[in-house]
Amino acid sequence: MITCEGLVKIYKADDLEVVALQGLNLSVKPGEMMAIIGNSGSGKSTLLNILGGLDRPSAGQVQVGPWNLLKASDDDLVKYKRDTVGFIWQNNGRNLLPFLTALENVEMPMMFAGKLDRAYAKQLLEWVGLKDRMHNKLQQLSGGEQQRVAIAISLSNRPQLLLADEPTGSVDTRTSDVIMDIFRRFNKELGLTIVIVTHDLSLAGKVDRVVAIRDGLTSTEFIKRNPNLDQSIPLSGGHSLDDVHEEFVVVDRVGRMQIPKEYLKALAIGDKATMEFDGDKIVITAPKTLEGEETA
Numbered sequence: 001m002i003t004c005e006g007l008v009k010i011y012k013a014d015d016l017e018v019v020a021l022q023g024l025n026l027s028v029k030p031g032e033m034m035a036i037i038g039n040s041g042s043g044k045s046t047l048l049n050i051l052g053g054l055d056r057p058s059a060g061q062v063q064v065g066p067w068n069l070l071k072a073s074d075d076d077l078v079k080y081k082r083d084t085v086g087f088i089w090q091n092n093g094r095n096l097l098p099f100l101t102a103l104e105n106v107e108m109p110m111m112f113a114g115k116l117d118r119a120y121a122k123q124l125l126e127w128v129g130l131k132d133r134m135h136n137k138l139q140q141l142s143g144g145e146q147q148r149v150a151i152a153i154s155l156s157n158r159p160q161l162l163l164a165d166e167p168t169g170s171v172d173t174r175t176s177d178v179i180m181d182i183f184r185r186f187n188k189e190l191g192l193t194i195v196i197v198t199h200d201l202s203l204a205g206k207v208d209r210v211v212a213i214r215d216g217l218t219s220t221e222f223i224k225r226n227p228n229l230d231q232s233i234p235l236s237g238g239h240s241l242d243d244v245h246e247e248f249v250v251v252d253r254v255g256r257m258q259i260p261k262e263y264l265k266a267l268a269i270g271d272k273a274t275m276e277f278d279g280d281k282i283v284i285t286a287p288k289t290l291e292g293e294e295t296a
């Protein structure tokens with residue numbers, strides 16, 4: 001469904017250049033539900049905005065289904081956004097219309113697209129558990145319920161890909177579980193491909209795969225050991241992603257990989273290291289000095 005290769009995004013402001021993505025590789029299969037995690041500033045939102053056709057990459061390949069998002073014309077991008085993707089943002093509730101009912105809020109984008117389908121709008125609200133609240137005005141709904149209306153709206157154009165940026169960022173743990181269960185249902189029952197950006201590790205147990213971004217590059221992948229098990233990982237009690245997932249370091253097509261900064265620091269590795277291959281292991285150590293060479 002998604003293939004990014006060597007994706008680069010450079011933001012230019014006055015004389016300053018920020019390289020937000022530095023040649024990122026990512027591939028997501030159709031029907032996959034995965035999460036992208038990373039520290040603040042690692043490039044998660046930049047990637048999501050590019051995948052959603054809201055921003056263009058500076059270089060590299062980015063393909064979503066049949067769409068080449070680097071080469072797409074402005075008109076193509078409008079069509080792509082209208083027909084292929086759905087979006088959910090952290091505070092979506094705030095962008096809804098408080099004086100309209102939940103149902104009217106879902107119908108609104110359908111009307112703009114000239115495809116009003118009341119039965120489907122009702123069905124969406126039923127799917128997100130708001131059957132009994134659909135005639136309530138938005139302002140009468142809780143934050144979590146408003147976020148569920150936003151999820152219904154994100155699917156009003158029947159997208160194949162759902163992009164969610166911190167979808168549970170402003171709700172409590174229980175609501176966050178409800179939202180993740182709704183995503184899983186859409187993923188299983190509609191075959192929807194879902195990409196969730198988060199820094200909340202406790203969501204990781206609810207997705208098939210987690211890709212970590214570090215400094216604008218995919219660095220590590222965590223793949224669920226038992227794909228049929230949906231569970232959240234409590235952050236307390238010393239749990240980590242490793243409890244449910246197998247961890248892999250990402251190696252790109254030309255053999256590059258990222259070594260975590262803490263490993264480099266622990267071994268006092270600066271800009272050079274020694275790498276040895278012993279037949280079944282690659283061993284990276286602090287640089288060995290050549291015989292007779294003086295260390296500075």
Ligand SMILES: Nc1ncnc2c1ncn2[C@@H]1O[C@H](COP(=O)(O)OP(=O)(O)OP(=O)(O)O)[C@@H](O)[C@H]1O
Nearest residue numbers: 011013018020038039040041042043044045046047
């Ligand atoms: N419009 C912009 N102009 C200039 N720099 C930007 C712009 N948007 C993002 N950046 C920079 O690009 C880098 C990546 O930002 P991005 O928002 O993608 O990170 P993030 O991982 O989503 O962070 P957060 O979790 O805090 O939202 C950061 O250094 C950020 O300051």
